[in-house]
Amino acid sequence: MNFLACDLGGTKVLLGIFKKEINNNPPKLIFKKKYISSDWGSFELILEDFIKKECKNITHPSSACFAVAGPLSKNNAKIVNLSWNISGNDLQNKFNLKNCELINDFAVQIYGIPFLKKNQYSTIQNGSNSEDTNNDLHVIVGAGTGLGIARGIISGEKVKVLASEGGHVEYSPKSKLEWDLKIWLKNYLKVERISCERIVSGTGLSRIAEWRLSKPDAQNHPLQKYLKKIKIFDAARKELPEKICNLSKEGDQLMIEVERIWLGAYASLLGDVALQELCFGGLWISGGTASKHFKNFKSDLFLKQFFDKGRLKDILKTIPIKVILDEEFGLFSAACRAKMLLKT
Numbered sequence: 001m002n003f004l005a006c007d008l009g010g011t012k013v014l015l016g017i018f019k020k021e022i023n024n025n026p027p028k029l030i031f032k033k034k035y036i037s038s039d040w041g042s043f044e045l046i047l048e049d050f051i052k053k054e055c056k057n058i059t060h061p062s063s064a065c066f067a068v069a070g071p072l073s074k075n076n077a078k079i080v081n082l083s084w085n086i087s088g089n090d091l092q093n094k095f096n097l098k099n100c101e102l103i104n105d106f107a108v109q110i111y112g113i114p115f116l117k118k119n120q121y122s123t124i125q126n127g128s129n130s131e132d133t134n135n136d137l138h139v140i141v142g143a144g145t146g147l148g149i150a151r152g153i154i155s156g157e158k159v160k161v162l163a164s165e166g167g168h169v170e171y172s173p174k175s176k177l178e179w180d181l182k183i184w185l186k187n188y189l190k191v192e193r194i195s196c197e198r199i200v201s202g203t204g205l206s207r208i209a210e211w212r213l214s215k216p217d218a219q220n221h222p223l224q225k226y227l228k229k230i231k232i233f234d235a236a237r238k239e240l241p242e243k244i245c246n247l248s249k250e251g252d253q254l255m256i257e258v259e260r261i262w263l264g265a266y267a268s269l270l271g272d273v274a275l276q277e278l279c280f281g282g283l284w285i286s287g288g289t290a291s292k293h294f295k296n297f298k299s300d301l302f303l304k305q306f307f308d309k310g311r312l313k314d315i316l317k318t319i320p321i322k323v324i325l326d327e328e329f330g331l332f333s334a335a336c337r338a339k340m341l342l343k344t
Contacts, residue, residue: 017061113154139283271307
């Protein structure tokens with residue numbers, strides 16, 4: 001029996017047909033294809049091309065799960081960047097699906113955790129299981145273009161996803177340097193408050209670099225020319241995080257400083273989330289930056305900031321910390337959810 005999964009973002013749409021494996025094995029991918037969102041007038045047109053053209057020789061899927069980057073209500077979604085309105089019920093009827101569910105593209109990852117293979121993640125800290133703790137509670141935190149946080153209770157094959165907008169909590173500076181960054185960012189963005197997402201994200205890394213490059217000692221830095229390009233073409237900002245990381249690896253001291261500030265803020269946030277949720281099942285680091293910064297997550301700098309929680313630091317040593325390395329984990333998780341829908 002086949003089922004359909006999709007990871008739908010503002011930039012790209014990744015679709016896959018999966019096959020149900022025996023027992024509780026992970027879904028098996030049969031075929032996948034990536035579409036550029038802006039090349040199509042609607043999601044329905046993409047789905048029609050995929051099912052009727054690309055998958056015409058594959059058994060029609062019975063269920064589907066679409067992970068979407070946009071607000072959801074009653075199985076409907078709006079993809080703001082594309083002006084797309086998507087109805088799960090309409091898609092179910094048009095494409096002859098028994099079940100069709102729309103879900104937040106970050107929350108869906110909770111469904112993928114029980115089916116993870118060892119090559120899809122790596123462990124930073126094993127933690128310690130105890131009968132006195134809730135080992136069913138898991139949290140995923142992921143810095144990509146924005147900052148996503150999702151929670152879930154996993155008990156055997158039963159999974160319950162709990163909504164969260166934790167990425168928008170207030171950013172709390174821990175030093176004069178970080179305080180200066182926050183004040184600069186408030187003025188630069190003309191906003192009254194700075195959320196963690198403004199700092200702990202790919203966009204946040206770019207903003208930290210812009211702040212650092214605004215200092216007098218950085219006027220001759222090679223990225224200054226690129227900043228002028230960004231002011232003309234804001235789309236160029238998407239390339240800045242990679243440039244920052246590459247320069248840091250090459251020994252650029254200013255970009256090393258920028259990356260350290262970003263990592264410290266990320267680690268501190270993760271420590272706060274771990275204490276708030278007491279996720280003894282696992283704290284999972286996901287998102288577009290996870291695999292790229294895996295070595296940094298294991299660094300003394302990162303772990304020191306994570307454990308820097310005063311009297312409660314020992315609790316953090318009991319929580320498992322794992323990093324998702326699979327860059328297509330969103331599609332995989334949507335497939336896992338689609339598989340569960342076969343039983344409903």
